[in-house]
Amino acid sequence: MYRYDEFDHTFVRERVAQFRDQTLRRISGELTEDEFRPLRLMNGLYLQLHAYMLRIAIPYGTLSSKQMRQLAFIGDKWDKNYGHFTTRQNLQFNWPKLEDTADILQALADVEMHAIQTSGNCIRNVTADHWAGVAADEIEDPRPWAELLRQWSSLHPEFCFLPRKFKIAVTGAEADRAAVAFHDIGLKIVRNADGEAGFQVLVGGGMGRTPMIAKVCRAWLPKGELLSYIEAVMRVYNLYGRRDNKYKARIKILLHEEGDDVFRKMVDEEYEKVKAAGGVSHLVPEKEIARIETYFAPPIYDALPDEDAQLTQHLRANSKMARWYEVNCAKHKQRGYTIVNISLKPEGGIPGDATSDQMRAVAGIADKFSLSEIRVSHAQNLVLPYVRKKDVVAVYHALEKYGMASANLGLVTDIIACPGLDYCALATARSIPIAQAISKRFEAPERQKQIGDLAIKISGCINACGHHHAGHIGILGLDKAGKEFYQITLGGSADEHASIGTIMGPGFSDAEVPTAIEKIVDTYIGLRQPGETFLGAYRRLGAAPFKEAIYAQAAE
Amino acid sequence: MAVKKDVRQVLTANLLKDGLVVFMTDGAAWSPWIEDAAIATSKESALELEGRGNIAAKANVVVGPYLIDVIEENGRPRANLIREHLRTLGPTVRTDLGKQAERAAGGSGQGGAFI
Incomplete structure (x- = not known):
């Protein structure tokens, strides 16, 4: 991982000192809100629906275990014991106090982190492939x-x-x-x-x-x-x-x-x-x-056989773990290693949220099994990039203990959702409850396996922080005469064959959305060809059968 | 927000130091509970509330005061837009947090937390 040099350290510490002074001047009244707002935004501090929100940059989604522990510490000391990983590979705290923010920024500076340029009309945090450096299909890191x-x-x-x-x-x-x-x-x-x-x-x-x-x-x-x-x-x-x-x-x-x-x-x-x-x-x-x-030089890998006999035995004996391994672990460029993806999408949970205890647990697991390194994905999950296959069983049990062993990476319950109207001052509708309802509807592992790859992405307003345009199924929450309603798009994709989803038609109430999604999924299953993904089927069939399914359902 | 005709309104803002949502009371103090809010029933009284809010903002007590429409339920105001109603509660997906949690713990109606 990159380490700050003296210039970086000095620069970030000076910014903390400047912000501390600016905050004191704001509280004393020397600065008006109009004068202070751009200064706090330059340091990632927003005023949201219920409180201030601090957005912390995680450059190209790479974190050390030490940094993760510090985020957990900040969550405990100055927030409400949790943080929210975002679609920009950032972390947001939802309840910091203005008067504590300089101390938080100092705590971040102590571990080579900051919140600079996480807001404003500037170049924001640079994001990257969360499997960078370890992906089997990589040309270069x-x-x-x-x-x-x-x-x-x-x-x-x-x-x-x-x-x-x-x-x-x-x-x-x-x-x-x-x-x-x-x-x-x-x-x-x-x-x-x-x-x-x-x-x-x-x-x-x-x-x-x-x-x-x-x-x-x-x-x-x-x-x-x-x-x-x-x-x-x-x-x-x-x-x-x-x-x-x-x-x-x-x-x-x-x-x-x-x-x-x-x-x-x-x-x-x-x-x-x-x-x-x-x-x-x-x-x-x-x-x-x-x-x-x-x-960023590759670590000194152990020379290992690509298959681990003990792991194979354990997977045969534990079907739940086998399922998790199949779904959440990805091919590593190094023999004998795997990329472990930690889902922050427990069935019915809040996408991207992690408690301080979970953050500390991930830091500990990373120290023991992943060279103290963690990644954050734009899909609001975490990654352990350097896990030996012979350690997979121990990693699984450690994650399971902290409720982070959901086997759903890339499946119907691995839903991206912005904070929406539950937190965000710009939102027009809630996103998270919709994600939770869909996740509960499809929670059965067999059902998720039957459906296969499916990216549902939900935004609580037109700003699209939940990437709904790029969802195989996208959901956009809007306000209609004071009530939340949800527009569904199909056919979006954020991969190397990127596409923008097409709006299906009139929106649905929050209560209607899970059933509409189920109709879409059932239509896909009914019409798919062998091995065909949802996106493949949609691209072949077009919108008509899906529209027919959801609007016939709505009319019933 | 502009003052509307024939609409009941209360004044809300965020506290400067911690950002928490507050409502202006009859005594020009700030309460975390919308139930304590002074209700403007005329254009004049709404403008008066707004003026007091601006004074509090200039005094660096609150940030961004604005009027919101309310309806009265059993003589108490309730925000009639979902956005504003959520500000009186907290995140619906974390009922252990925000005003709803404090309310459940007996925070509301005890006269505490006035500023």
Whole structure:
């Protein structure tokens, strides 16, 4: 993992001291709320429905066990003994007090964390494939580049006041687990015809009220040119992005209005200017990227056979554990190891929530079995990236003890949900109760297995923090004359074949949603071909049979 | 929120120091309970509440005071928008937290926590 150098430490500590002073001045009345609001937002502190909320950055979703323990400590000392992992690989505390926030930020700084740029019109926390560095299908580990982007974008003087917020995601694998096509800039490590690894640069993706799939701006970019090229993209956006209308201010609108070819030409022209700029190389210094790469060097793995005989025996004897292993553990690039995915979606639970006790338990398990490292996924789950197959049984039992052994990764109950109107000041409807009701409806393991891969994603407003546009089944909560109602979309996907879901028709009440989802699922099961996933079936069949099923049901 | 005709309204805000939801009472104090809120029944009384709220905001007691519509149930105000009703309770998915939890523990109606 990356470790702060003296510059990083000093920078973060200075920010804490500045915020402490700003808070004192706010409480004393020296600063008005209008003056203070942008300052607290720059440090991740929002005022939400019931209280303040602190959003903490987890760069590219990578956490050490020490950091996880500190989050648990913060939850116990200054919050209500739990935190919420978000679709941006962040962690949110829902009840901090303003007067405690500087102390919380200091506690974060002590473990090389902060909440800077988790709000505001700047480059937000850079996200990445949560299996980075260990995925079997990976071309290269994208984390050194994500770290480079983190350093480059932190308080970048030119890009602190963009027309709107800006999100970057990075993956180094063939399968897209980072939803790169739904980001302002999506970076994918690919090989060119000569077999050399570089970046495919996607621009202009996003969710929100105007969902768009990112366009390929550069099919292959030499890795060393990454920062200069992105600088060119950012400059075009900063200069021409609309500042007159916040709903049209994202880069996706600029790209859409200019057209792909014109936008690419604008970037290319700007890039030529960047490259021609006075005597400074446009390449990332090789020494610097090599320095960062040392922090992400693969660990010294044990030489192990790929199959562990004892594990095989245990799995034969314990069908529940076998099911969990099959569903939640993924192929590792190293023989004898596996990637353990910890579901934060217990059947009927709150997606993404973890108690302080659970956080400490995960930290302890990571120390013992995963080289003290944890990942956070954008699907609101956790990952232990370095588990030896011979330790899987012990890991399973430890997770089970803390209610974190749900075998549902990628299944119907592995639902993404934003906090919605239960917490969020922007929300128009609740998301979590809908997720809970659907999860309870489909809780039987046999039923989940029968259905197979299915991504349900729920947002409590049009801002789409719950990624509903990219859900195989998406649910959007809205307000209609003071009542919550829910619009259903089908056919969205955030993977390497990204697509935006199609609205099925009129919305449903909260009570009607689980039955509508069940009708959709039953329609799929009835019409699917052997081995066909929900998304595959939807793409083959189109919306008609699903519409017929849910609206016939609604009319009954 | 603009003052409306013929609508009963109360004034709400968040406390500056901890962000918790409060309501202005008849005595221009702040209570965590909507039941204690002063109810404006005319445009004039709503404007008066709003003015007091702005004074409290300038005095750095609360943040962002605004009027909300209420209905009266047994003589007590109840927020008629779900968003505002949830602010009087806490998260519906964690009934062990927020005002609903305090209420269950006997917090409401005891006259405590006035500011």
